[in-house]
Amino acid sequence: MNDASTPALTRLGTFVAEAALTADDLSHDQLRAAVADCLGCILAGVGMPVSAKARAAVRAMGIGGTAAVLGTGQRTAPAQAAFLNATAGHALDFDDWEAPGNTHPTVVILPALLACTRPGTAGADLIAPYLAGFEVIARLGEALNLEHYGAGWHSTATLGTLGATAAVARLMRLDARHSAHAMALAISRATGYTCQFGSNAKPLQAGFAAQAAVECAYLAAAGAEGQLHALDHAGGFAALTGGANPQRLRDALDRLGQPLALSEHGIALKPWPNCSYTHRLMTTLLGLRDGLRPESIARIDLHLPDVHAAILPFHQPRDHGEALFSLPFACAMALVHGDLTLADTAREAWTDPQIVTLIRRTHVHPFHPRRPELNFDPEEPDRAVVTLDDGKVLTSTCTYPLGAPQNPLAADRIKAKLDANIAPRLAGLADTLLDWPAAPDLLDLIDKIADPA
Known part of the structure; x- marks a missing residue:
């Protein structure tokens, strides 16, 4: 039932858990390039000071585990791996972006998914979870509009937290109810401010979003619950963070998967490492x-x-x-x-x-x-x-910058960017990264880039 009385999170949870999310040719090509591009950004960003500080902090807390921190040889718990990989991926501001959510979607979705990957997870198994996460980000972006970003909210850290949580919930095969509660919990973690730009806090906010996604999905799987009206309540996320319009939110949810937001809006790959x-x-x-x-x-x-x-x-x-x-x-x-x-x-x-x-x-x-x-x-x-x-x-x-869906980077430039970002330790691996959907076991691919020789 999708009438006005149905909480928005209930509708989102049902979509995330039950929608048949299959990429068409356009969205598949964009997703394939975006994931490979993000892996390159993570590997390029591990040497940045903010990434080193984040890794030092996690080591100092003594948090162990088996999830890979890409490009470093370090292993830690899933939530911390998501945090560190997302921070590295955003450290250079070279990662992709989208409208209407006005976020950097892949840098929060992908690290959260990689942190939760288990043996036997194929590359193709990430497609539906990624599409679920992107859909949540984009449709909420339509609902909240640029008023949210203009009010000073770092939407990668707000909408991105909800989208990455949706992606992990789908990967973990949570049912509709548990998926909705995962996002309800994520609302309590969805924060970040544009006034932090120009400091370490900017990439760390992306890291916090990916970390929260993993933690909230695991909490929901363990039975933790939030308020399912936390998104559309008069005192909830939409109303408090700018751009609240109940009808616009309902209209955006009516468009879930019709068509896929990735097909409708596309994704932008950056030609230059800056805003x-x-x-x-x-x-x-x-x-x-x-x-x-x-x-x-x-x-x-x-x-x-x-x-x-x-x-x-x-x-x-x-x-x-x-x-x-x-x-x-x-x-x-x-x-x-x-x-x-x-x-x-x-x-x-x-x-x-x-x-x-x-x-x-x-x-x-x-x-x-x-x-x-x-x-x-x-x-x-x-x-x-x-x-x-x-x-x-x-x-x-x-009107449209180089790299935008309306003015996309050519395939050879996408590959050249990836080659440059993974050089020199992973030189020659660009084609393998671009072919990630065909990987029979993602952990094998992750191992190749977790600790480059």
């Missing part, structure tokens, strides 16, 4: 580079929605964390080098004199969009205006 809200302007500036001498640039004016600009508060970054959320730095790199790579961040490219000069000449102009419910409004693209020292003005716009 995706810089990517529209980076994309459009690439088109202005031909024949352009950076030293001839007198002024750069960047126009973007205010909700995006609010996530990018750092003009001249002082460190890597701030560089991830610096629009002037990202755009200077696009103009000077036509790219932004992990090697650029490792060499602290934001300190290069040529880049610093362009940052100082950059002016950011947020505007309030006419349709704030849209993450990217085709009628209001980002706009870059570059003024040269001879008075010539170059203008360019971009």
Whole structure:
């Protein structure tokens, strides 16, 4: 029964446990690439300071287990493995994103699933759980809208917690009731703030989401229960975290699986390791580079929605964390080098004199969009205006950034990114990772990347 009196979590639990979740060709291709891309991001991120700090903390707590912390040789309990792998996967902000939930979905879903993988679990066995988790994230994103994110909630840590919990519940084959209670418990763990961006807390919030997903699914399996009205109650998650609209929530739940949210909305793979809200302007500036001498640039004016600009508060970054959320730095790199790579961040490219000069000449102009419910409004693209020292003005716009479903990365670029992220210790393994759905036993694949020689 799906009338207005049925709690939203009951409906979600029924869907997660009972829906026949089969990927069509489009969603299968996107899922295949997203999982491999996330594995690459995890392996690239294990060397980041925040990942090392997180591993040190888990070791200090003396938590043992057999779940793999990828790329490290460390083993720990499932919840802690999910935490560490998700933190590493988000440390570089190189992992995928989606709209309408405005989350990084795979970096919370996949580590939670890998932590709960048991002997005999095939690669294909992850498909339905992933689709369940993505569906919960995307439909709740439709319901809460960008008002949730705009209010300051880090949706990867909020909606992502619920979606990752749904994914683990499906993998563990919890029934509808237990799945609903797992998500009810997850609501009590679903928190994170965009004001933390630029610090260690940002990737740690992704780690907390994956950890909570494992813990809440296990708690529900053991019989722990929450309030099934915790999502749609007047004092519940939707009402308290912004964007509450009971009819919009019901409408979103009516669309569960019709079609699959992954097929409908797609998923974006990042071409550059920084916040995706810089990517529209980076994309459009690439088109202005031909024949352009950076030293001839007198002024750069960047126009973007205010909700995006609010996530990018750092003009001249002082460190890597701030560089991830610096629009002037990202755009200077696009103009000077036509790219932004992990090697650029490792060499602290934001300190290069040529880049610093362009940052100082950059002016950011947020505007309030006419349709704030849209993450990217085709009628209001980002706009870059570059003024040269001879008075010539170059203008360019971009609606969908490189990597978005509407402007996807080519297959060879996806593989090149994966090759770079897993090098040098796992060089040559990209094709194996991309073929993860065909793995007869995921633990064998996990073992290959758990402790690279």
